[in-house]
Amino acid sequence: MQLYTIGFTQKTAEDFFARLRAHGVQRLVDIRLNPHGQLAGFAKQEDLPYFLNALAGGCQYTCLPLLAPTKAILKDYRGSGDWSTYVSRFEALMDERNVPAALDRGLFEGEVCCLLCSEAEPDQCHRRLVAERLAAHWPNVAISHL
Numbered sequence: 001m002q003l004y005t006i007g008f009t010q011k012t013a014e015d016f017f018a019r020l021r022a023h024g025v026q027r028l029v030d031i032r033l034n035p036h037g038q039l040a041g042f043a044k045q046e047d048l049p050y051f052l053n054a055l056a057g058g059c060q061y062t063c064l065p066l067l068a069p070t071k072a073i074l075k076d077y078r079g080s081g082d083w084s085t086y087v088s089r090f091e092a093l094m095d096e097r098n099v100p101a102a103l104d105r106g107l108f109e110g111e112v113c114c115l116l117c118s119e120a121e122p123d124q125c126h127r128r129l130v131a132e133r134l135a136a137h138w139p140n141v142a143i144s145h146l
Helices: 013-022 038-043 048-055 071-080 083-096 105-109 126-137
Strands: 002-007 027-030 060-063 113-117 142-145
Touching (some): 013 038, 027 048, 027 105
Parallel strands (some): 002 113, 002 142
16 A cells, blocks of 8 residues: 655645646545644645645545644644654554554555645654554555655
8 A cells, every 4th residue: 555645835736736646646634633724725624625626636635633633742842842752642642542443444545545734844744653653553555755
């Protein structure tokens, strides 16, 4: 299973949707805490289904808040910048939420999926942690960051 990840910041809409098209992404899985926030620009939850259909070859949209950090975890990280503490807390949250067992694996296996978050790079983004967890628990998952 090929699993992509992408962040929308520091990308133009043209670049963002072109990357999804070029990699044959069929389902964008939104794992942001605030998918409808004002800073989301072209990636607002309300607009994405239309844009994905029109600009990314009919790509489907799914929002999975189960894979988002809590407000408290995110606020503490933004305040401290301590990535290792963030990772520990987010991993514990995924344990508590029973990820990935709580997910419908068929959603990921049936289509080429891409995890969406806001961070431009995956290095210090929870989408990388989610993707790595899925790859650790599900066989034959290859991760690529767009």
